[in-house]
Amino acid sequence: MNDLSSPPGTTPSGRQRKPDWIRVKAPVSKGYNETRQxxxxxNLNTVCEEAACPNIGECWTKKHATVMILGxxxxxxxxxxNVKTGMPRMVxxxxxxxxxxxxxxxxxxHIVVTSVDRDDLPDGGAGQFVKVIQALRRETPDTTIExxxxxxxGKMRPAVEAICEAGPDVYNHNLETxxxxxxxxxxxxxxxxxxxxxEEVKSHNPMIFTKSGIMLGLGEQRLEVHQVMDDMRSADIDxxxxxxxxxxxxxxxxxxxFIEPKTFNAYGSIARAKGFLQVASSPLTxxxxxxxxxxxxxxxxxxxxxxxxxxxxxxxxxxxx
Numbered sequence: 001m002n003d004l005s006s007p008p009g010t011t012p013s014g015r016q017r018k019p020d021w022i023r024v025k026a027p028v029s030k031g032y033n034e035t036r037q038x039x040x041x042x043n044l045n046t047v048c049e050e051a052a053c054p055n056i057g058e059c060w061t062k063k064h065a066t067v068m069i070l071g072x073x074x075x076x077x078x079x080x081x082n083v084k085t086g087m088p089r090m091v092x093x094x095x096x097x098x099x100x101x102x103x104x105x106x107x108x109x110h111i112v113v114t115s116v117d118r119d120d121l122p123d124g125g126a127g128q129f130v131k132v133i134q135a136l137r138r139e140t141p142d143t144t145i146e147x148x149x150x151x152x153x154g155k156m157r158p159a160v161e162a163i164c165e166a167g168p169d170v171y172n173h174n175l176e177t178x179x180x181x182x183x184x185x186x187x188x189x190x191x192x193x194x195x196x197x198x199e200e201v202k203s204h205n206p207m208i209f210t211k212s213g214i215m216l217g218l219g220e221q222r223l224e225v226h227q228v229m230d231d232m233r234s235a236d237i238d239x240x241x242x243x244x245x246x247x248x249x250x251x252x253x254x255x256x257x258f259i260e261p262k263t264f265n266a267y268g269s270i271a272r273a274k275g276f277l278q279v280a281s282s283p284l285t286x287x288x289x290x291x292x293x294x295x296x297x298x299x300x301x302x303x304x305x306x307x308x309x310x311x312x313x314x315x316x317x318x319x320x321x
Contacts, residue, residue: 019258022244022283032056035065038105042098045072047083047114047288059289066112066148066288067099069132070125074116076150076188080176080215082248083116091121096131100139110292111136112172114148117188124152126159133166144295146170146211148287151194160197164204170239170295171201172211172287175232178224185218185253199235206236209277209298213241213287216264219256225267229274239278239298240271243285259283277301 039046045068048056059065073088074081092098103111113132118125129147136145145168152159163171179191198210212232216225225242232240242264247255261283268281278298280290 018246021261022246022258035106038102039065042102043092044095044098044102045069064108064288064292065102065106066114067102067132068114068116069095069099069128070115070118070121072116075119076117078176078188079185079253080218080245080248082252088116088118088120091118091125091128095128096135097139099132100135103136103140103143108140108143108292110144110146110295111140112146112148112288112291114288115150117150117153119153122155123162124150124155124159126152126155126162129163130166133163133168137167144169144292146172146288146291146295148172148174151189151197153189153193156193156197157200160200161204164201164208167205168208170209170211170291171198172213172239173197174213174241174287175228177214177218178220178228180224181218181220195231195235198232198237202236209238209295209302210236211239211241211287212237213243213280213285215245216242216259216267217245217255217257218253226270229271229276233274233276238276238302239294240276240280241285241287242267242271242279242281243289244283277305 047066047068048059068083070091071088072084073086074083075085075088077085099111099113102108113129115125115129126149129149133145133147136143147163147168147170149159149163149171151173173194175191175194176189177185182189182191194212198212201208201210214220214225214228229240244259244264245253245255247253264281264283264285268279271279271281278294278301280294
């Protein structure tokens with residue numbers, strides 16, 4: 001073996017080869033191309049492209065796209081994320097209307113809207129989320145709305161209050177990883193601050209579904225994942241997602257482990273036993289993957305839970321009557 005040879009199981013760049021269960025086909029469908037063209041026509045960014053999501057071919061073929069507002073440049077530099085870092089441009093005032101137009105043209109029953117971090121803005125970008133929600137309610141009133149926001153560092157409470165007043169159906173904010181790995185994987189954020197954000201959502205409006213997720217394969221330990229589940233349930237989070245971390249480029253944090261599907265299934269079973277209304281746990285799970293179907297199941301699960309609770313407290317009929 002010469003010095004240029006790669007160790008078994010790695011690529012020439014030194015990255016681990018993806019196992020069979022994580023490989024996906026290249027996007028080539030008509031639906032994919034039509035979705036891409038619409039995003040370009042409306043000058044919209046998508047996290048599907050910017051974060052190099054492995055599910056883009058499947059989702060865009062079905063004309064499901066996750067819009068990324070507030071530009072395509074982030075003020076943070078997380079070790080796992082492929083979105084560009086730097087000084088963002090001015091916020092596009094047409095973005096809310098363009099997002100609503102995209103939802104209408106794609107015929108979306110459920111839309112996911114996320115954003116880059118905008119620490120440069122006085123409100124962290126919360127106002128743009130509000131405008132997007134309002135535009136969607138005007139133009140596509142039957143579309144349910146899921147938002148995936150940053151942590152609004154230093155301005156969390158007013159940001160969450162404003163967004164909750166606008167009334168999204170689902171408020172998602174990802175914890176991303178276990179607390180021990182934050183200094184290297186998510187250095188610009190704080191684990192417990194993210195938990196407090198999701199608690200704040202519930203305190204403003206308990207009927208808004210809350211959602212959060214983590215990546216596996218970064219070196220986390222099993223009991224650490226269990227502790228994150230418990231922390232999420234303590235914050236009354238309704239929906240937990242778990243997916244395999246994939247290294248976007250050699251400059252990003254490396255994959256420590258490729259987690260087998262059976263392990264994801266086991267984690268999912270444990271999470272359900274802890275009381276989440278909905279759990280998505282698989283190698284290809286991402287925050288917005290199958291989000292519409294998951295939302296419908298989560299809403300049904302809550303209705304069943306509320307009905308069961310109401311039946312327990314309802315007065316029993318008197319046999320004499």
